[in-house]
Amino acid sequence: MSDSPEEMAVWCAGEDWCPVTSTATIICRKWHPVIVHRLLHNGPTGFSELEDHVDGVSSKVLSDSLEDLQEKGLVDRTVINDQPFRVEYSLTKRGADLEPIISAMEQWGKANLHAPNESAEGRF
């Protein structure tokens, strides 16, 4: 498991900052990964459209999540039109760079989880 027991010090011993922890605090919220995933695959998306694509999310929670993602510099909000009023949410560079993480999550999910309606082992 270890790369080299002696040379490579045990992780975070004496370290006060850890990239994994920090990244986790950024994207570890229930809908964040899915929202990013949808924006990655569908490109810039309006609010209600996004609400449709993210199954099960309420407008309040989606609104909260998008605000949080904007604060963290992962998502941009652009007003496209005034009459009728239109906005578009899109990924910033930072946000788009999350793609490997989201993609890895998708792969793992497909390999290790399953749809609830399929006949399977019970858990997940």
Next chain:
Amino acid sequence: MSDSPEEMAVWCAGEDWCPVTSTATIICRKWHPVIVHRLLHNGPTGFSELEDHVDGVSSKVLSDSLEDLQEKGLVDRTVINDQPFRVEYSLTKRGADLEPIISAMEQWGKANLHAPNESAEGRF
């Protein structure tokens, strides 16, 4: 952004299950990614040792997290010795397969975040 606008339906339209969402509910908790990361890099680890490696976690929260990870089939707990009492936590196959996700998170963090004490742009 889209792979193929016509052929590939918009994500989760009509779908009732999504691998990204499901994976997020499994590992999106504050310490889960870090715990997995430490187990990946250091191999089987005792409780207190793990507590040392995961900077900032309390024994109660670590205990809760490990229990959750066990329930989800990502971590195994093995009693190594009775006198003195020793246990070891290790990753199951499922847990070890999270490596691409954790690794991607680590890379993204290194590229997009920074240590608090470094002179930098202010945010994160």
Next chain:
DNA sequence: CGGCATCCACATGGATACTG
């Protein structure tokens, strides 16, 4: 060492209704 018991605070999410 490897936890659990307790208590508490707050973050997060869900339901519902309403608005410009």
Next chain:
DNA sequence: CAGTATCCATGTGGATGCCG
């Protein structure tokens, strides 16, 4: 369409102390 306003329930984490 694109949200906001409430209100509430629960999840989640943190602090402290104790135990076999």
